Amino acid sequence: MEVYPKLRGETARDYALRVLKGNIISLDLKPGTAISENELASELGISRTPVREAIIELAKAYLIEIYPQRGSFISLIDPKMVEEARFLRRVTDTAVIEEACENIDEAGIAILEDNVSLQEFYLSKGMTEKIFDLDNQFHKSIYEAARKDIIYEIHSTLMIHFDRVRTLSVETVKDFKVVGDHRKMLEAIKAGDKTTAVELVNKHLARYQIDEKEIRSQRPEYFKA
Amino acid sequence: MEVYPKLRGETARDYALRVLKGNIISLDLKPGTAISENELASELGISRTPVREAIIELAKAYLIEIYPQRGSFISLIDPKMVEEARFLRRVTDTAVIEEACENIDEAGIAILEDNVSLQEFYLSKGMTEKIFDLDNQFHKSIYEAARKDIIYEIHSTLMIHFDRVRTLSVETVKDFKVVGDHRKMLEAIKAGDKTTAVELVNKHLARYQIDEKEIRSQRPEYFKA
DNA sequence: CTTGTATAACTTGTATACTACCATGCCTGC
DNA sequence: GCAGGCATGGTAGTATACAAGTTATACAAG
Numbered sequence: 001m002e003v004y005p006k007l008r009g010e011t012a013r014d015y016a017l018r019v020l021k022g023n024i025i026s027l028d029l030k031p032g033t034a035i036s037e038n039e040l041a042s043e044l045g046i047s048r049t050p051v052r053e054a055i056i057e058l059a060k061a062y063l064i065e066i067y068p069q070r071g072s073f074i075s076l077i078d079p080k081m082v083e084e085a086r087f088l089r090r091v092t093d094t095a096v097i098e099e100a101c102e103n104i105d106e107a108g109i110a111i112l113e114d115n116v117s118l119q120e121f122y123l124s125k126g127m128t129e130k131i132f133d134l135d136n137q138f139h140k141s142i143y144e145a146a147r148k149d150i151i152y153e154i155h156s157t158l159m160i161h162f163d164r165v166r167t168l169s170v171e172t173v174k175d176f177k178v179v180g181d182h183r184k185m186l187e188a189i190k191a192g193d194k195t196t197a198v199e200l201v202n203k204h205l206a207r208y209q210i211d212e213k214e215i216r217s218q219r220p221e222y223f224k225a
Numbered sequence: 226m227e228v229y230p231k232l233r234g235e236t237a238r239d240y241a242l243r244v245l246k247g248n249i250i251s252l253d254l255k256p257g258t259a260i261s262e263n264e265l266a267s268e269l270g271i272s273r274t275p276v277r278e279a280i281i282e283l284a285k286a287y288l289i290e291i292y293p294q295r296g297s298f299i300s301l302i303d304p305k306m307v308e309e310a311r312f313l314r315r316v317t318d319t320a321v322i323e324e325a326c327e328n329i330d331e332a333g334i335a336i337l338e339d340n341v342s343l344q345e346f347y348l349s350k351g352m353t354e355k356i357f358d359l360d361n362q363f364h365k366s367i368y369e370a371a372r373k374d375i376i377y378e379i380h381s382t383l384m385i386h387f388d389r390v391r392t393l394s395v396e397t398v399k400d401f402k403v404v405g406d407h408r409k410m411l412e413a414i415k416a417g418d419k420t421t422a423v424e425l426v427n428k429h430l431a432r433y434q435i436d437e438k439e440i441r442s443q444r445p446e447y448f449k450a
Numbered sequence: 451c452t453t454g455t456a457t458a459a460c461t462t463g464t465a466t467a468c469t470a471c472c473a474t475g476c477c478t479g480c
Numbered sequence: 481g482c483a484g485g486c487a488t489g490g491t492a493g494t495a496t497a498c499a500a501g502t503t504a505t506a507c508a509a510g
Contacts, residue, residue: 012464037492047465049274052492053281060282062375068492069471084375087324088317095316150287150309154383158375237494262462272495277462293462294501453510461502468495478485 002028003043012050019044020054024063024074025163031076031222035064061157076224077165079212085161090205092151093139094198097185099146101194108145112186115141119179131179138182142189165210168219177207227253228268237275244269245279249288249299250388256301256447260289286382301449302390304437310386315430317376318364319423322410324371326419333370337411340366344404356404363407367414390435393444402432 001023006015020040023029041051055072058064062081066072075081100108115138122130143152181204188197216223226248231240245265248254266276280297283289287306291297300306325333340363347355368377406429413422441448 036490038490041465048492049464049466053278056278056282057285060285061379066492067472069490070473071491080372081375084373087320087373088376091316091320092313095312099312147305148309148312150306150383151313154286154379158379259461261460263460266495273462274494274496291462292502294460295503296461451510453508455508456506458505459503461500463498463500465498466496469493470491471493472489472491474487474489476485476487478483480481480483 001043002026006045012044012046013053016040016044016046016051016054017057020058020064021157021160024058025160025167027164027167029074031074031164033074034071035074037072058157061160063157063160077161077168077222078224081161082165082210082212085158086205086208088155089159089162090202092148092155093142093201093205096143096146096148096151097189097197097201098194099148100142100189101192101197103147104145104189108141109186109190111141112138112145112189116179116182116186119182123176123179135178135182142185145189162208165215166208168215168222169210178204181207226268227251231270237269237271238278241265241269241271241276241279242282245283245289246382246385249283250385250392252389252392254299256299256389258299259296260299261296283382286385288382288385302386302393302447303449306386307390307435307437310383311430311433313380314384314387315427317373317380318367318426318430321368321371321373321376322414322422322426323419324373325367325414326417326422328372329370329414333366334411334415336366337363337370337414341404341407341411344407348401348404360403360407367410370414387433390437390440391433393440393447394435403429406432 001019004019004022006012010018020029029035035055037048037051037055040055041048044051055064055066059066059072062078063075064072065075115134119131119134119138122128122134140149140152143149181200185197185200185204188194188200226244229244229247231237235243245254254260260280262273262277262280265280266273269276280289280291284291284297287303288300289297290300340359344356344359344363347353347359365374365377368374406425410422410425410429413419413425
């Protein structure tokens with residue numbers, strides 16, 4: 001597991017949470033791995049309490065499974081879980097972008113504009129590794145423009161199930177098309193064109209349709225059932 | 226605050242969580258009330274740790290606000306929060322019932338049938354107080370029939386924002402119509418009639434459209450902003 | 451009476467100690 | 481050699497102790 005440095009002003013609990021989330025997404029913590037509260041605490045240089053609190057939070061999102069008196073483990077990739085996350089994302093993303101089409105203001109447009117421009121810049125420079133975070137931020141900004149930022153927050157931890165499979169899937173050239181999608185979505189929002197916006201969201205998420213069979217054959221030990 | 230008895234086999238943390246949720250929904254814990262980890266622990270006859278863990282979980286759902294070194298408070302009713310919860314419920318309920326129309330099996334139908342029959346029975350006997358739980362269970366069963374039970378679970382805590390306003394709104398004769406809604410929804414699901422099912426969900430949720438202005442004028446001290 | 455200050459009594463965050471339980475493996479008895 | 485029992489070490493759940501910070505209050509000075 002990769003241990004990031006603790007930020008100033010960050011509570012020990014938030015620190016543990018940040019490290020755990022990051023390593024789960026990056027698969028540095030592989031599905032099925034046992035994690036010990038004590039061990040993690042000493043690795044991070046904090047006590048068991050905040051580590052435990054972080055683990056409990058992730059267990060609520062089914063990212064960690066806690067077996068009392070036996071141990072805690074990074075959840076195996078559960079296709080049902082991934083499917084529910086994908087379903088939820090599709091359903092809320094489409095509804096939220098409709099809201100954004102109706103209610104976005106100048107400031108919101110500016111934020112999205114800056115984001116997409118930056119994505120296009122990094123893409124043109126071939127710095128595609130920067131795009132992952134901008135991608136997430138783009139969608140977050142749409143939720144904020146639609147005044148639905150709590151929903152984004154609530155769902156964000158659950159979407160790690162999704163992110164994790166994304167990490168596992170071969171890093172294809174998808175990114176190119178993704179940036180184009182974002183540009184088109186922004187234009188649709190600016191035009192208030194709900195129908196097109198919804199279409200774009202569906203098309204966009206279809207790109208993340210993972211070839212589960214392919215991944216499963218390569219890493220069967222990561223999968224549940 | 227009302228202190229329920231601790232169930233056998235229930236962990237101290239789940240106990241604290243159950244008591245807190247119940248009292249927040251019932252408004253026995255009024256919005257704005259200060260809650261002390263120590264005080265709550267001694268009231269429940271458990272230690273601070275599990276109480277604290279429960280409070281943290283509710284804070285994640287914005288039902289409690291924690292101000293470090295100052296105190297924790299039951300969140301005031303935030304119209305934006307309620308609106309987001311309502312929005313999320315409408316969006317997911319409609320999508321999930323469509324799934325249920327397509328994928329429900331015999332067992333799922335039987336569960337819903339039993340539930341609605343029971344609601345009709347209690348209604349005919351005038352025991353309307355029994356209907357609140359059955360109502361929630363009915364919707365949960367639809368999510369399960371659509372294989373979206375995790376989504377229900379994840380959203381359930383957030384929906385307390387909604388339940389709490391329901392409690393506060395005058396107990397009208399709505400219940401009558403609600404039971405009828407459930408019967409019609411079940412029939413639509415059985416018939417696989419997605420269009421009607423979605424219409425019914427929207428109509429159903431419209432009944433919970435709260436007259437915020439009315440409530441706010443009666444209990445302004447419960448509201449944020 | 452007002453204002454500033456010291457202090458006491460809270461708060462949550464963190465650390466540590468203790469408990470009950472489980473899994474493993476060694477060791478005994480056969 | 482093999483099977484059963486028991487010790488040992490590990491786990492999460494819980495309890496308690498300590499640290500750091502805020503707030504309220506009492507009180508003294510002006």
